[in-house]
Amino acid sequence: MEMMEEKMEAKITKLLDEEQVASRIKELAEEINRDYASREVHLICILKGSVFFTTELAKYITVPLTMDFMSVSSYGNGTESSGRVRIVKDLDEGIEGKDVLLIEDIIDSGNTLSFLKDMLWTKKPNSLKLCTLLDKPERRVVEGINVDYVGFVIPDEFVVGYGLDYMQRYRNLPYIGVVHLD
Numbered sequence: 612m613e614m615m616e617e618k619m620e621a622k623i624t625k626l627l628d629e630e631q632v633a634s635r636i637k638e639l640a641e642e643i644n645r646d647y648a649s650r651e652v653h654l655i656c657i658l659k660g661s662v663f664f665t666t667e668l669a670k671y672i673t674v675p676l677t678m679d680f681m682s683v684s685s686y687g688n689g690t691e692s693s694g695r696v697r698i699v700k701d702l703d704e705g706i707e708g709k710d711v712l713l714i715e716d717i718i719d720s721g722n723t724l725s726f727l728k729d730m731l732w733t734k735k736p737n738s739l740k741l742c743t744l745l746d747k748p749e750r751r752v753v754e755g756i757n758v759d760y761v762g763f764v765i766p767d768e769f770v771v772g773y774g775l776d777y778m779q780r781y782r783n784l785p786y787i788g789v790v791h792l793d
């Protein structure tokens with residue numbers, strides 16, 4: 612019984628607190644407002660991880676905005692990308708001619724963003740920009756992905772909270788924490 616509980620509750624230490632995350636997201640929104648002035652932005656939120664970031668960011672975007680949601684998965688229950696990006700839920704609407712801003716919680720190996728970027732360009736948007744709350748460059752497998760908006764560059768640690776999970780847990784933490792697995 613005790614053993615099981617220990618397994619369920621991993622040790623988590625804080626990397627970025629609520630305040631840091633909130634104020635950085637406001638800064639990113641201001642940058643986006645400047646860049647998209649006099650245009651309409653079409654946000655694509657990549658579920659499940661980027662749901663908290665997308666909703667917080669969208670609150671501070673002042674240019675006309677529409678939203679769609681797509682769900683992809685490649686991690687399963689582990690901490691390493693399987694390299695195979697599976698579409699769990701596709702977009703509801705087409706993006707042809709739209710100014711698309713793809714919102715991710717994290718770019719790690721780069722497999723997910725690389726797959727999504729190539730897939731979305733085939734649908735002929737007017738423009739496509741990438742935005743991520745976290746960037747973990749040390750783990751990159753797919754090189755050369757240019758991310759237009761980055762919240763924080765983080766070290767090579769498996770992180771949770773603010774939408775990010777470990778085995779589907781901890782998405783609801785209001786801060787970004789590091790999971791210590793041993």
Ligand SMILES: O=P(O)(O)OC[C@H]1O[C@H](OP(=O)(O)OP(=O)(O)O)[C@H](O)[C@@H]1O
Pocket residue numbers: 657658659660661683684685686687692715716717718719720721722723724776
């Ligand atoms: O750069 P990468 O190595 O591809 O990692 C980043 C992706 O992995 C996570 O999604 P996951 O597949 O765990 O699905 P989830 O968002 O539903 O948790 C995360 O939300 C990103 O989408």
Ligand SMILES: [Mg+2]
Pocket residue numbers: 660686775776
């Ligand atoms: Mg995940």
